[in-house]
Amino acid sequence: MHAIELDNVSKIYRRYSGRQFxxxxxxxxxxxxxxxxxxxxMFPALTDVSFxxxxxxxxxxxxxxxxxxSTALKLVAGITKPTTGTVRVDGRVSALIELGAGxxxxxxxxxxxFINGIMLGLTKREVQERFDEIVDFAELREFIDxxxxxxxxxxxxxxxxxxxxxxxxxxxxVDEVLAVGDEGFTHKCLDKFSEFRRRGRTILLVTHxxxxxxxxxDDALWLDNGHAMTHGDPxxxxxxYLTNVEHSEAALLAATxxxxxxxxKKKGRDGPEGQxxxxxxxxxxxxxxxxxxxxxxxxxxxxxxxKRDGPAPVADMSQSVEGRWGSREVEIVDVSxxxxxxQPSFVFHSGDPLTVRVKVRAVxxxxxxxxxxxxxxxxxxxxxxTNTFLEDMTPERLDGDAEYTFAIDSxxxxxxxxxxxxxVHKLDGYPYDYHRLLYTFRVKSRTRDxxxxxxxxxxNFSRGIRFKQQ
Amino acid sequence: xxSNLKNLLRYRGLIQxxxxxxxxxxxxxxxxxxxxxxxxxxxxxxxxxxxxxVILPNQNKDAQPYALFMFCGILxxxxxxxxxxxxxxxLVAGGNLIKKVLFPAxxxxxxNVFANMVHFFLGLTILGAFxxxxxxxxxxxxxxxxxxxVLVQLVFTMALALFFAALTVHFRDVRDLLANVLxxxxxxxxxxxxxxxxxxxxxxxxxxxNPFTHLVVSYQEILFFKGPVGHAKWLLALxxxxxxxxxxxxxxxxxxxxxxxEAV
Numbered sequence: 182m183h184a185i186e187l188d189n190v191s192k193i194y195r196r197y198s199g200r201q202f203x204x205x206x207x208x209x210x211x212x213x214x215x216x217x218x219x220x221x222x223m224f225p226a227l228t229d230v231s232f233x234x235x236x237x238x239x240x241x242x243x244x245x246x247x248x249x250x251s252t253a254l255k256l257v258a259g260i261t262k263p264t265t266g267t268v269r270v271d272g273r274v275s276a277l278i279e280l281g282a283g284x285x286x287x288x289x290x291x292x293x294x295f296i297n298g299i300m301l302g303l304t305k306r307e308v309q310e311r312f313d314e315i316v317d318f319a320e321l322r323e324f325i326d327x328x329x330x331x332x333x334x335x336x337x338x339x340x341x342x343x344x345x346x347x348x349x350x351x352x353x354x355v356d357e358v359l360a361v362g363d364e365g366f367t368h369k370c371l372d373k374f375s376e377f378r379r380r381g382r383t384i385l386l387v388t389h390x391x392x393x394x395x396x397x398x399d400d401a402l403w404l405d406n407g408h409a410m411t412h413g414d415p416x417x418x419x420x421x422y423l424t425n426v427e428h429s430e431a432a433l434l435a436a437t438x439x440x441x442x443x444x445x446k447k448k449g450r451d452g453p454e455g456q457x458x459x460x461x462x463x464x465x466x467x468x469x470x471x472x473x474x475x476x477x478x479x480x481x482x483x484x485x486x487x488k489r490d491g492p493a494p495v496a497d498m499s500q501s502v503e504g505r506w507g508s509r510e511v512e513i514v515d516v517s518x519x520x521x522x523x524q525p526s527f528v529f530h531s532g533d534p535l536t537v538r539v540k541v542r543a544v545x546x547x548x549x550x551x552x553x554x555x556x557x558x559x560x561x562x563x564x565x566x567t568n569t570f571l572e573d574m575t576p577e578r579l580d581g582d583a584e585y586t587f588a589i590d591s592x593x594x595x596x597x598x599x600x601x602x603x604x605v606h607k608l609d610g611y612p613y614d615y616h617r618l619l620y621t622f623r624v625k626s627r628t629r630d631x632x633x634x635x636x637x638x639x640x641n642f643s644r645g646i647r648f649k650q651q
Numbered sequence: 652x653x654s655n656l657k658n659l660l661r662y663r664g665l666i667q668x669x670x671x672x673x674x675x676x677x678x679x680x681x682x683x684x685x686x687x688x689x690x691x692x693x694x695x696x697x698x699x700x701x702x703x704x705v706i707l708p709n710q711n712k713d714a715q716p717y718a719l720f721m722f723c724g725i726l727x728x729x730x731x732x733x734x735x736x737x738x739x740x741x742l743v744a745g746g747n748l749i750k751k752v753l754f755p756a757x758x759x760x761x762x763n764v765f766a767n768m769v770h771f772f773l774g775l776t777i778l779g780a781f782x783x784x785x786x787x788x789x790x791x792x793x794x795x796x797x798x799x800x801v802l803v804q805l806v807f808t809m810a811l812a813l814f815f816a817a818l819t820v821h822f823r824d825v826r827d828l829l830a831n832v833l834x835x836x837x838x839x840x841x842x843x844x845x846x847x848x849x850x851x852x853x854x855x856x857x858x859x860x861n862p863f864t865h866l867v868v869s870y871q872e873i874l875f876f877k878g879p880v881g882h883a884k885w886l887l888a889l890x891x892x893x894x895x896x897x898x899x900x901x902x903x904x905x906x907x908x909x910x911x912x913e914a915v
Contacts (some may be wrong), residue, residue, distance in 0.1 A: 194913060195913070255912075258753050259753045260749075260750065260751070260752070260753050260912055261909065261912050261913070262909050274753070276751075276752070276753065278748070278751045278752075279750075279751040282747045282748055282750075282751040282752050283745075283747065283751075283752060283754075284750045285672055285675040285676055287675075287679040288675055288676050289671055292675070295668060296665075296668050296669065299664055299665045300665060300748075300752055300754060301752070304664065305664055305668075328679070441855055552668065587815060594841055
């Protein structure tokens with residue numbers, strides 16, 4: 182027995198973009214009334230979506246913003262009609278789409294509870310019977326006779342939620358409303374949902390909270406761009422969705438990086454003046470934290486002696502904006518991030534290996550070169566920086582096209598977006614080609630730990646301390 | 652369409668409470684509160700009395716006391732005009748409901764019509780007070796027709812309210828247009844001048860085309876003419892037309908219903 186059944190449902194929103202100026206008058210004048218009433222643009226919000234929710238099941242719908250989740254919910258609620266296909270719902274539906282829709286600000290909470298309840302399909306007597314329960318659930322006993330306009334937004338939402346949930350529907354539609362109220366109220370709502378499930382009611386849940394779907398739902402559906410991508414076991418659907426999110430994030434990061442590189446190239450070409458000024462400022466700076474030639478220009482030559490333990494002027498580094506400068510006697514032709522399987526990627530999981538592959542080209546053979554990398558987080562804090570000089574590699578010869586890799590065995594970083602500097606410069610810091618913050622990648626993690634660096638770690642407990650088995 | 656109409660009956664409890672809310676909310680926060688429903692027509696009547704008995708006295712002997720005569724037309728007109736003006740924006744103003752709650756949208760304009768009907772009844776008590784004050788007793792035989800006139804006006808107003816409410820969703824300028832049309836309509840209806848004035852009779856066939864003429868004249872005849880109301884057959888004809896109009900308007904509304912949630 183199915184509580185909700187969608188069969189090949191499509192919903193096309195019509196847009197009347199040519200309508201801005203066509204008021205009734207001009208429509209009549211230009212005799213274009215009928216023409217204007219015809220839509221000129223179609224926007225498919227849902228395409229051929231079919232799913233069934235058995236009675237008593239909790240069904241989760243996930244997907245990006247604009248993927249058609251709310252449209253699906255509205256179709257089930259009967260607020261809009263499908264363009265094609267059929268929607269069947271068995272039993273009384275209550276939709277927690279917008280809480281307190283229809284509250285009148287001027288009249289009291291009590292009266293609004295009655296009107297809202299009747300609007301949602303209760304009779305006056307039914308509201309009367311449930312009134313105390315509703316008010317207690319909303320925790321608004323002392324304010325119930327005050328006009329709703331004096332309520333805080335939390336109170337307003339709580340009252341709306343309380344009314345909607347006490348309609349006692351056979352099918353409850355929930356659209357991302359658990360974000361209302363404080364922690365305590367959220368728990369109360371979840372408890373109420375559990376109670377619903379126990380009583381064999383059907384819940385359709387639209388949410389961005391994937392953990393809620395995994396924890397709560399018997400089944401899940403993933404919508405993308407109005408298409409049903411996959412449905413079934415929540416864990417599997419959530420995983421499929423997360424993988425897809427990573428892919429699109431990677432595409433976005435690839436685009437960001439390409440734009441940054443392109444932008445830097447252009448700037449370098451268009452504004453040599455400004456670039457020179459920048460060179461002058463920047464050329465004293467090597468990659469990473471070497472700090473050895475961050476002295477004044479005069480003693481730059483003199484200080485050939487590397488000062489490896491020099492203080493890392495992180496603040497200084499973080500002020501830098503992305504860009505590219507240098508003489509290009511040695512040029513960085515291409516930079517890519519490579520994952521465990523040797524595939525180029527922009528999204529890595531914490532603890533994964535990451536390899537930076539760099540192609541360089543020397544116009545003339547040289548024996549004065551240092552390769553360096555710097556790793557920054559989104560706030561511009563330098564997480565790590567090093568170069569071949571700091572690691573005691575003495576350059577001997579670089580000629581023509583060449584390639585090097587910088588391999589990180591384990592990316593022990595917390596979740597976030599990171600940017601990378603890649604540079605090649607002379608031993609004294611004179612830049613050949615300096616790519617500042619041009620390369621972006623993302624580190625994902627299921628653990629929501631904080632900071633920057635995640636040391637390899639483990640927890641060990643003596644007897645007397647016990648945790649629940651997950 | 653007819654199943655929707657039947658559905659509407661199920662929602663009469665909701666219409667009731669929404670009308671009550673509308674009335675309560677209107678005067679919430681004002682000192683005199685509900686008394687404004689009496690004070691407004693009272694002040695209006697005083698002004699008209701002053702203008703048409705002192706400054707521009709109307710001598711038509713069939714229509715005395717003149718203030719009372721005018722009031723017979725102004726009260727139903729106010730009901731009609733305010734209903735249409737409010738109903739025309741009802742769907743746009745209640746957009747939140749239409750988009751978020753499963754809810755028969757036609758309730759919103761109908762609530763405006765009913766709320767204004769309540770104001771009309773409250774205004775009638777003022778009229779009654781003046782009837783007593785002037786000792787101008789209507790013929791009880793005519794009074795029987797009063798509920799009929801009210802019913803006809805109700806159906807007629809609901810028809811237009813539904814029509815304009817649906818139209819305003821797609822053409823927002825209906826509201827402004829309507830305000831002007833109603834102004835013109837007011838003066839084209841024998842409300843502040845008597846229907847039997849020789850100058851009006853000359854254009855009688857034109858006036859007959861105006862449906863509201865028959866309503867107003869019916870109200871006036873109930874209070875001002877002896878015997879059975881002479882205008883009754885016009886009133887009944889208008890009643891029949893109103894029912895057809897209501898069905899037509901409801902059909903129109905029903906056709907556009909699915910576009911409301913997207914267009915408001």
